[in-house]
Amino acid sequence: MHDDREPQYQFETRAIHAGQEPDPETGAVIVPIYQTSTYRQEAVGVHKGYEYSRTGNPTRAALETALASLEGGAWGLAYASGLAATANVMYLLRPGDHVLLSDDAYGGTYRLVDKVLQPWGLTYTQVDLTDPARVREALKPETKLVWVETPTNPYLKIAPIAELAEVAHGGGARLVVDNTFASPYLQQPLAHGADIVLHSTTKYIGGHSDVVGGALVGNDPAVREILAFHQNAVGAVPGPQDCFLLLRGLKTLAVRMERHSANGRAVAEFLRGQDAVERVYYPGLPDDPGHAVAARQMRDFAGMVSFTARGGLEAAKRVVASTKLFFLAESLGGVESLIEHPGLMTHASLAGSGFEIDPGLIRLSVGIEHVDDLIADLRQALTAGVLEAAAIRD
């Protein structure tokens, strides 16, 4: 932990206390929702640190302090969504600059780079970021960012953060790690050399599927200054109510991630034993290709599990429509379990890109319900889905 504000406290304690002092006016234990757009000034420029809520808001400031503390960073910035945070990082670049992106980058990140930033003059290459040697080869003199997700979405591949930081820095590029799938409880990329950590706080940090948000955390004060300028200049900021919900989610992040990880592992082990399942992707399985690196840089392996159903697209479509507890829905990281078909849902924007998803792939966000109920639900859905698909083929 590098938090010099509260170095004496462990993660679980900082999740509840960092940036979250009782309100000095009233003693309220919970940071209030400062639902105000503006702040009274005693004289021109004489105020208590707040002038206008796009620029700064006390509920948002509490969230930003807490997030910085939990990632072990010197600063945090909160945004209206994960993609707003992504766009704010991209404003560090200029036309002609080049970005290295994972070959299974989050669909929205890919879409932003390919459809919005490329026409504006940015170039990009997609590579397999699990292999630092391939990344070194793909670096160009104009490469300014290496954009890593680990675990990736939806194949849950693991990229070695420390090695990639070394390669990126050797080429004069910054390393950005999208830490959404791990959460700061399970993985802290800054400690491994990353320059900026990104979160879709919509996912594990919020944890209750009731808010959309994003965040950036880092150490370099010069980078903070530029990003905070962009945050205000572009204006994609979260409202105080959303910041309140995220602070509330943060308080239980550690205990939720432990249960997500335990349930994720049990579900992955169950799936691997099923005839109806062709392949399971979960970095917590000891024979998963990413396991050794994941075990080095993660505390545990979270609740995201992907698998291919025997019978391809038809079987996969039937399985995702047959679960009762696992809701068929996009997104992830909430207390309730979700199931989805990446090729047709979250990653549909990859169609035609050369990086299409296996049509038989199913992605689970394993929640914190009782694991026996979750496994029973998957068992009946696999039976129903794969049998129906086989009956149609015959």
Ligand SMILES: *Cc1c(COP(=O)(O)O)cnc(C)c1O
């Ligand atoms: C959801 C997600 C994003 C985008 O975040 P939004 O809050 O939906 O804008 C970025 N990266 C990953 C890995 C995600 O899962």
